[in-house]
Structure formats: structure tokens, C-alpha cells
Amino acid sequence: MDFSISPELDQLRQRIRAFVAERILPLEDDSSSYDEHENINLDLLDSLRKEAKAEGLWCLQLPPEDGGLGVGVQGMAVCYEEMNRSIFGPVIFNSAAPDDGNMIVLSKLGTPAQKERWLKPIVDGDVRSAFVMTEPHPGGGSDPSMINTTAELNGDTYVVKGRKWFITGGAEATHFILIARTSADPRRGLSALMFHKDQPGWRIVRRIPIMGPEEHGGHCELEFDGLEIHKDNLLFEEGRGMRVTQTRLGPARLTHCMRWLGLAKRCVEIARDYASYREGFGVRLADRESIQLMLGDLAMRIETGRLLVMKAAWALDRGEKAQAEVSMAKIVVANVLHDAADRAIQINGARGYSKDTRLEWIYRYARQARLVDGADEVHKMVLNRHLNDKGDEFWSWPVQ
Structure with a gap:
């Protein structure tokens, strides 16, 4: 194991460090930089994201063919550490949860058509996303085998019913990846489905108050009462959730x-x-x-x-x-x-x-x-x- 880094990666690290020091850290002391949930306000975020993108400090976690810099996981470790010298840092570089993980999984498992529809808008910074998995008791949390939310296939469409909670970013997300039960099979009973915020059949029950501060979009409780998702929006394969x-x-x-x-x-x-x-x-x-x-x-x-x-x-x-x-x-x-x-x-x-x-x-x-x-x-x-x-x-x- 050799953890030395290339001169090119070190230059990227230093550029990120300089951007954080010069453009982000000074904003932390200005009360107008914050939204009502103690995170960076969205107008300021949008402006800084454009700057970071223009300087080539954007989506470094993805391969170039999907719009990223392709630095690999070790490169991410080097750079993410520098980003989060500021409490505002990662989201400005489009490297914050939950978008970060959602982009990675869509890049690895999405079809070309799915990447164009569901991944590209997140990469471009046009939308935010959420990963919808955790459920209130008696549903699944750390143990996914307990997931109760169902997605029943009716023709070409999955019909979703159930409840989720502590869904990070739910109130600001446009694209969602949902883990739901498609069969009783103990090994292959779960599937991953993608849906858009404007589709009917679901709602945000509440934004759960937390110790805080909060990510943009908070941590939400969601209810599904007949959300219909076409099978084209099944991520990977049925039963491979x-x-x-x-x-x-x-x-x-x-x-x-x-x-x-x-x-x-x-x-x-x-x-x-x-x-x-x-x-x-x-x-x-x-x-x-x-x-x-x-x-x-x-x-x-x-x-x-x-x-x-x-x-x-x-x-x-x-x-x-x-x-x-x-x-x-x-x-x-x-x-x-x-x-x-x-x-x-x-x-x-x-x-x-x-x-x-x-x-x-x-x-x-x-x-x-x-x-x-x-x-x-x-x-x-x-x-x-x-x-x-x-x-x-x-x-x-x-x-x-």
C-alpha cells in the first residue's frame, strides 16, 4: 500500500484548499450567509457553485464520461478532507451527501438512458436528490430485511405504498431513489426505483426537527399511497435492491x-x-x-x-x-x-x-x-x- 499522491492530485487538493480559504471560510462569520436551518443560504450556494464549476473543481468523484474528474476513491479522500475545512464546503463542490452517493450509484449501475434522465441533472447542479430507504418501526433501518414499503408490479408500472423517515434532503430533492419490497424473497425481495418529486401518489408528512444544523431539505418523513413508477425507472434489476x-x-x-x-x-x-x-x-x-x-x-x-x-x-x-x-x-x-x-x-x-x-x-x-x-x-x-x-x-x- 502506497499512499503517496501524484503531483496532479496535490495541485487539485491545493486549489480546493485555496478556494475554501479565500471564497468560503470568510462567509461563515456573516449571519446573512445562513438559511433558517443554519446551512448556507441557497442563493449564495448557487453563486459559489457556479464559481467552483468554472474553476474545474466540480464533481471530482465521477468518471469523465459522466461529467466528473475521475480522481478515484483515494483522490476523493485527499480532496474531500480539504473541502470540509469549511462547514459549507462539500455542497459547493457538488460532493455532499446525499447527492454524492446517489451520483456514484447511478454512474455505476444506471443505463445510458437512466443516466441522461436521472444522473445528468444532478451532475449539472440543476436538481438535488434523496435516497429513500429508512422506515419507522416496525420497518427497516440498519436492517434492510425489515423494509415494509411495497412496490407491486401492475403491468408495466410499480405501485408503491408505505412510509419512510429521516430521508436526508427530502424537502429540496427533485430526484429520488427508493428502496421498496417487490417480493417476499428473503434474498432478492428488495428493488431500487427512481421517481420525480412532481409525480402524484406520495407526500412529505413532515420535516423532522433535529438537534441540527440541517442539510438542505432536512430529514423528512414520507408517505406513499399509490405512487406509480414505470419499470423503465427500475435501477439495476428487480430483486437486486x-x-x-x-x-x-x-x-x-x-x-x-x-x-x-x-x-x-x-x-x-x-x-x-x-x-x-x-x-x-x-x-x-x-x-x-x-x-x-x-x-x-x-x-x-x-x-x-x-x-x-x-x-x-x-x-x-x-x-x-x-x-x-x-x-x-x-x-x-x-x-x-x-x-x-x-x-x-x-x-x-x-x-x-x-x-x-x-x-x-x-x-x-x-x-x-x-x-x-x-x-x-x-x-x-x-x-x-x-x-x-x-x-x-x-x-x-x-x-x-
Whole structure:
């Protein structure tokens, strides 16, 4: 495993870093930059997206034939970390969830006609999208086998009935990928279907209030009462909804980690800056051993997360599933993000708890990291399953 990067990728990384520093970070201190849900307001977002697109910093996760830069998963790890130095960053480069994962799965599994209809508008930045999977009890969450929403084929049309919730971006999305039950087959009972927001037969029940801040479009509860989807809008094959889900969620979990590393580093940056000049009892905070221990520990854990992310990215670029590698990265990075925000607030004292820094924003955002795309406990169960299957080979070295 060689994690060195090419000069070309490093130049792209530096261009993204400069764009974030010069065009995005200054906006975080202006209250007019925010919408009512504490994210970047849509008019400002639209303007910055045009700038990023004009500078060739757009959709780097997709292959060139689908409108991207084709940097690969390792390249994404390098660049996404830089994007999320700002809380506004990834969405400006069209690299934020849920669009990011939806574009990746449509690129990999969509037909040419489906890419033209469902993928291209997201790539162009004309529409937003959502992935519709999670259901309220007794439906499916981390366990997709429990999904109750049905899509019954009637002639050439699937008729959808059921309920979903915590659908990220639902209120702003135009294109949706829905996971629904098309048969009782325990292995091939789920399918992925695509629909447009203007189709009848479904509605947003509510935008679920959360600890916040929120992604654009929030986290919504949806009801389906006869939504009709033509079979041409079946993604991949009937009964292969789990394949679609795995194709999307594996890389999506890892891209979350890439972005979270950027936020964790931002927390350390804010903490180090304050500690460098703030004095108490005649001593700079930076000179106190307790502060040094906190920051040194975070530096080590962030680097551990970076290595786990890069190992998983390396495996995905080689065509491996990397399920265990992604789970390890997800657990470690989600926890270090939370702890980086918490300790940075502690170092900044009341200043960190206020809105004078971005730390309280990151802290509230960070708590979801240990839940989204599989709770820590679920990923630890996945790792235990791999350990039981492989035994001591769980810790094997790749052989060329």
C-alpha cells in the first residue's frame, strides 16, 4: 500500500484548499450567509457553485464520461478532507451527501438512458436528490430485511405504498431513489426505483426537527399511497435492491469519513489558535501540559482515521468490497469528530460554547456521525462477523 499522491492530485487538493480559504471560510462569520436551518443560504450556494464549476473543481468523484474528474476513491479522500475545512464546503463542490452517493450509484449501475434522465441533472447542479430507504418501526433501518414499503408490479408500472423517515434532503430533492419490497424473497425481495418529486401518489408528512444544523431539505418523513413508477425507472434489476444499496452505502460511508476528517482538523485548528495566545494565571494555554495532551491525542487519532480511510479507499479502488475497512473507518472517524469538537470547545471555554466560533455548530452536527449510515454498534457487529469468518486472517497483509 502506497499512499503517496501524484503531483496532479496535490495541485487539485491545493486549489480546493485555496478556494475554501479565500471564497468560503470568510462567509461563515456573516449571519446573512445562513438559511433558517443554519446551512448556507441557497442563493449564495448557487453563486459559489457556479464559481467552483468554472474553476474545474466540480464533481471530482465521477468518471469523465459522466461529467466528473475521475480522481478515484483515494483522490476523493485527499480532496474531500480539504473541502470540509469549511462547514459549507462539500455542497459547493457538488460532493455532499446525499447527492454524492446517489451520483456514484447511478454512474455505476444506471443505463445510458437512466443516466441522461436521472444522473445528468444532478451532475449539472440543476436538481438535488434523496435516497429513500429508512422506515419507522416496525420497518427497516440498519436492517434492510425489515423494509415494509411495497412496490407491486401492475403491468408495466410499480405501485408503491408505505412510509419512510429521516430521508436526508427530502424537502429540496427533485430526484429520488427508493428502496421498496417487490417480493417476499428473503434474498432478492428488495428493488431500487427512481421517481420525480412532481409525480402524484406520495407526500412529505413532515420535516423532522433535529438537534441540527440541517442539510438542505432536512430529514423528512414520507408517505406513499399509490405512487406509480414505470419499470423503465427500475435501477439495476428487480430483486437486486440490496446490491444497489451496498454499491451506494459502502463508498458513501467512507465519503462521510473523508468530510468528517476535515471538520475534525478544523476543530483542532480553532483550538490551537486560541491556545496560542490565551493566557491564564500567567501561562499560555498552549504551554499547559493538559492542553498539550488533549491536542496531541487528537492529532494521533485524526491521523489514525486518515490511514483507515485511505486503506479502505485503496481497497475500493482495487475493486474490493472493503466492508470491514469501511466499518473500521466509520467507527473511528465518527468518534474522533465528536471528541475533536468537544475538546476544542473545552479549550476555548465559553467562547467555544458560543456562536463566536463554528465549534458549537460542528458539535451538534457531529453527534449524528455515530448514527448515520449505521450506528457504531452495527459496524462493530459487522467487524465481529468478519473476525469469525476469517479468524487470524482478519489481520492479514495484502500480497502482491
